[in-house]
Amino acid sequence: EMLGRHEDTPKILQALTEAVAHYYTSLSCALHLLDGDTLTLAAQSSLPSTLAGRIQQLATSNLDAPECVALDQKSACAMGDLGQVHQPWSVLLRADGAQSVWSAPIFASGERPLGTISIYGLLVHPPSESDIEFLQTSCQLASLILEQHQMNEELTHRAFHDPLTGL
Numbered sequence: 001e002m003l004g005r006h007e008d009t010p011k012i013l014q015a016l017t018e019a020v021a022h023y024y025t026s027l028s029c030a031l032h033l034l035d036g037d038t039l040t041l042a043a044q045s046s047l048p049s050t051l052a053g054r055i056q057q058l059a060t061s062n063l064d065a066p067e068c069v070a071l072d073q074k075s076a077c078a079m080g081d082l083g084q085v086h087q088p089w090s091v092l093l094r095a096d097g098a099q100s101v102w103s104a105p106i107f108a109s110g111e112r113p114l115g116t117i118s119i120y121g122l123l124v125h126p127p128s129e130s131d132i133e134f135l136q137t138s139c140q141l142a143s144l145i146l147e148q149h150q151m152n153e154e155l156t157h158r159a160f161h162d163p164l165t166g167l
Contacts, residue, residue, distance in 0.1 A: 009149040011042040013142065017117075020138050021045035024131075026123060031106075031142060032067055033115040039067055042115070044136060051096040051120065064089030067116040070103040074075070074113075076135060078102040080126025093120075100125040100134065106139045114146050 002012045013031055018076040020029040028046040032039035032055070039058040047055075055067075062068050064087045080100050082090045093101060099120035106114040117139050119127075129136070161167065 003100045003145060003148055006152075009145060010043065012145050014045070016138065016142060016145065017043045017045040020117070020119065020134075023134065024065060024119060026121065028122070030118045031115065032058065033146075034060070034071070034113050038063065039071070047120065048087045048097045048122075049141065051093070051098055054092060054096050055118075056119065056140060062089065064102045066103040067118055070116055070118075071105045071113055074105055074107070076102065076104040076132050078127045080133065080145070083124070097122055099123050100127075102127045102135055104132070104135045104139045106142045108147055114143060117142060 002015060014090075017029040017031050021027060022045075024025050028042065028051075030041060030047060031053075033042045039060060040163050041052065041056050050149040055065075058065050058067055060068050060071060065073060066077045066079055066089075079085050079090065079102070082094050082099055082101065098120045098144055100123070101118055103116050103118040108114055117135060119135060122166075
């Protein structure tokens, strides 16, 4: 609906994270966009401020971070109990209040990575199969939003620039 009204992409992504967090009342949601070799937090809902600060920017080379693992493996990464995961990044997440995290990649239709959506639990919360399906569906919706935004920018550019002269 927001796409049809041509609302700003950041506003639509924020609404998506809020909808995901609302679906899971005890969980928080974050959406990162890929910018070169960095995942940058673009929208979030209900994240504790210390956790939001920690995940503001993530280098994709940090293969401890669930978001980076999901992007690297091109599939969902679920850590239902961070206390059982003995990696540096999980210790940092636990220090910021997260006890579980599920992350899935967002891909454009041509399999080009766009970012990730992650769900953080303040309690131990292993995801069910339907939880992972919901996360992946949210990623598909984010992909449509981002592709629509990119297409609108390209159409606007073409409308105001001469392809022959570049003016």
